[in-house]
Amino acid sequence: MKIKTGILALALTFSAGVSAQEVPLKYGAQYTGKRTDEAMNKWRGNRFGQFIHWGLYAIPGGVWNGKTYNYAAEFLKSSAKIPTSTWDSLMYQFNPVKFNARQWAKMAKQMGARYMTITTKHHEGFCLWPSQYTDFNIGNTPYKKDILKELVEAYNAEGIDVNFYYSVLDWHHPDWRYDIKSPEDSVAFRRFLQFASGQLRELATNYPTVKAFWFDGTWDNSIKKNGWWTLEVEQMLKKIRPGAVVNSRLRADDFGKRHIDSNGKLMGDYESGYERRLPNPVKDVQVTRWDWEACMTVPENQWGYHKDWSVSHVKSPLELLEMLVHTTSMGGNFLLNFGPAGDGSIRAEEQHIARTIGAWMQQNGQVIYDCDYAGWEKQDWGYFTKPRTGNIVNMVVFNIPVNGLLKVKVPAGTKISKATLAGKNVKVEEIAKDQFFIHLPQQAYKMPPVIVLEAVGGAKTNAQYQEAKT
């Protein structure tokens, strides 16, 4: 009832032609604009993260009773219509003998990841930590040890921040409801929300170095009808862990609106809707006004380990590197997914990606870390990024023009005083008002070259360039 009334009120407001008054909200956005505290600045400056999807689904890896299911491997339970009791018994097989948290962390460090987001619990409900709120956890597997603790310690030891993915949707828990259609549903789901709050409290308390919470599994009506809980959780986590960063995907407002509240304001600390897709560098420039993160799979749609990657396109290291640069150029974070096998090994394709991207990041990480949207017009050859301070603008070139001339359109009155590639000057040619050619040395480029521009804004423009009077 409440939701319908709210939407009706909103519709009437707009239909009456009056200016759209803000709808009073209790559970909407708690602030507007980008957070500028140290914790958020660190989250933002990290720019490049490793997503890890690891759970019981990694054991069958998309194959059940000899049949391969091409849908996302972490959804095999539903794809293969496996009864919960059968699926849950996978817990007694979970013994990742090849798991080595320090090796994973070293690989992520070598790749250039500054943060890692781990699925503490995915939709299946299995917990990688010894939760006191359910027996369906790592402590009751042959492995026994607290995998989450091992990962947090190993990644932190490499200087990598650790963030927790948490699926509210929980196929294992008897009180989970997709919708609230009866008083019994309400009672059960209230118990479920207390369970989830308890798990989140223990995650925030028992792993004190956690920096952010990545919520998922919040798209069903049951959550939309409990927007109050989503705000309560965000506030609880930030009380236990001051500075914690929470994604928009957790949040629903008084009327069930998600990510963006009924007044058009972003909820949570950053927008997390870019999943396996990126904003368009021309049409979607508005995303530069808020913090956001894109998460990306290597195959077309596999987050958990799948035994057969031949069924869809597997992105190359260069494709993924371009996505990282594209994301940074629009002021976003890029979270690249790894799906370790059930035995704890990392597949060869993912190791190759880590090595290849890492080699480039070793030389060029300064155009990603602590960099942001430059505010310059997108050009065909690639992307601009800009460090937080100074008069530098970076050019990361993915499309080498036949004539070797990189066109740069600059904000009115800007002058390019110097351009260097790997520390060596390259020619800057002013070709029209606020337009330059940067001469790219002609050679075969196996990886994207980076040109660093020193730009001086507001200089007197060259009088001979007059706009045509058409």
Ligand SMILES: C[C@@H]1O/C(=N\OC(=O)Nc2ccccc2)[C@@H](O)[C@H](O)[C@@H]1O
């Ligand atoms: C990061 C991904 O997040 C998911 N889903 O994200 C969604 O936003 N799903 C969605 C999107 C639109 C409508 C309904 C669900 C999960 O189901 C998936 O296994 C993975 O963990």
